[in-house]
Amino acid sequence: NLTIQYFTSNLFNRLLVMNGYVGIHSSCVEKDGDGVMFVGSRLAGKTTCMLDLLNNGFNFVNNDTAAIKYIESEHQIEALGIIKNVFIRMNKSFATQIQNQKYLEIAERQGVQYSDRVSLEENRIILTPLELAELNHCKFIPSVKIKIVIIPQYNPRSVSYTHLTL
Secondary structure: OOHHHHHHHHHHHHHHHOOOOEOOOOOOOOEEEEEEEEEEEOOOOOHHHHHHHOOOEEEEEEEEEEEEEEEEEOHHHHHHHHEOOOEOOOOOOHHHHHOOOHHHHHHHOOOOHHHHHOOOOOOOOEOHHHHHHHHOOOOOOEEEEEEEEEEEOOOOOOOOOOOOOO
């Protein structure tokens, strides 16, 4: 099974490169045809920022990985969402915010508890991209032209986020 996954992933990555794309660790949302991409290291807050914008009328493109390509004729970067499950870390500052209460029922169903700690592998719920879009009453968009790139910096003491409008 792991051999098949490795082979498939390797083949998919090669096909992307052959077509001018490169993979990037990111989350991305869309509104009115404009893409907002969050890039950064693990635990930087990419998913949290993406979820905040989903709560504010944006559509879902990707979480964790996108393939990007510069389109010279348009002088723009296109982001192609790579379909992967969405992992949402349920720390206390996230889980206690009103707009994130919808994730508590899922956490209970999946046996996930939240705490003050932020961990790579613990206390996280898992959703498919379609489940995330349905839960947030938004669309799942396969690709978008990037309008802005944001590099978030996670602050565990902050429980509010600046809302971005395009």
